[in-house]
Amino acid sequence: MALYSEKVMDHFRNPRNVGVIEDANGIGEVGNAKCGDIMKMYLKIEDDIIKDVKFETFGCGSAIASSSMATELIKGKPVSEAMKLTNKAVTEALDGLPAYKLHCSVLAEEAIQSALDDYYKRKGIESRE
């Protein structure tokens, strides 16, 4: 049995939306190098739509695959939908992760939420509610 699903390996080998958005209006970074995982998300939001999203990740195979999948799940979607992204959705879209790797999908969710927080902060809205 392989360590990861085909889906995970596909997103790990060919990560979608890798890189930086120079004029991003929402940036989030979570994790720390001490624990071995850092994810950084860049959002370009226009008219409440995620026009573009890119990521940079330092981490294991499932961290890279989770970042890639999370960007795919929110790209082109309204902000309101992106705000509802959960780690469960990321995991399911990847056809599952080993139990001890679930924290990677949590990190992906947190990275997106952190970038959205940053977007709202820049807009001068403290709370998203």
Added chain:
Amino acid sequence: MIYADNAATTKMSEAAIKEMVAVNENTFGNPSTLYSIGQSAKEVLEKARQSVASVIGAEPNEIYFTSGGSEADNQAIVSAAVNGRRNGRMHIVSTAFEHHAVLNTLERLKKEGFDITLLDVHENGIVIPSEVEEAIRDDTCLVTVMFANNEIGTIQPIGEIGEICRRKGVPFHTDAVQAMGHIKVDVNELNVDMLSASAHKFHGPKGVGFLYARKGTRLTNLIEGGEQERGKRAGTENVPGIAAMAVALEEAAGKMDEYSAHLTPIRDRIIAGLSRIPHSALNGDAVRRLPGNINFCFEGIEGESLLLLLDDKGIQASSGSACTSGSLDPSHVLLAIGRVHDVAHGSLRLSIGEDITEEDADLMVDSVSEVVEYLRSFSPVWRDLMSGKSQFIL
């Protein structure tokens, strides 16, 4: 495919496989029985014991066959602890980067009231003998120091430590799992009282190993039952495995000089090649290391993704990152030689085997260089290092 994880396990040699099959087919009897097929199995067993003993300069009755290196480590340490407790000596000296078979056994003894001193292994991954001497107390019942480290391959000054222990009258055990069959091991030259070894690290089968215990060493049973192994290790002997181990060890010992002469320059070629990767560092002493061991840290990347991408390129290797260990912390060995967490996550161990060629070596260097560069290209850690937001460690 290039298999570069020989420190994890090795492929059985053809001679060892042949021996294992032959014993299974022809000498399947139980060595404890009196009829001829049982007695033939007993002969096979004792021949193997003699062969293993002669390779390490021991007497046959000082060899106890076990299920592998971990069992031998456990039995050696527990035996010394039982003897120590009997004499009111409850202090053990070891090192911070032992295999978990040793460390976790010591941890258990600590809970039972033993005092454990774990010596520093310094930046080069080598114990300083005078520090062993200073650590020995009146109540020390055991010194246990591994022969060669399983992750970074550094070879310890076992002879000097053995001499100190002999002079101080303290029993000395060494976990020689990585050394056996790769570098010369002679229990008398080195003043070793107990030694552990495992067959699958030198092209023998898995699930078999041995404990050497110098005559006069009082052993405690881990497994109670029949009178096998002179009453010190119960259970019907794994005769085919033991016979195959003896064949593999003789073979490895016979080819040791030739293999070492072949492997050492290739190892150094790989080390030189990987050193050209910016912000990388060799882990452990460059010279006093096993002929097949290469271990590096690459700043800004994580080890598991490195391994997966190398696997895609047909290279099988290992890492000391947390993600590959299943725990939150990276390798205790890398931490023991002073690598910080951030850097230890980006480690790679290549343990090459005898059939490696210079072309393989160059291919590995190229592949590792490519993958490291690729992973760095989208690593936020690397970006911060390059932009000066954080400081390079390597």
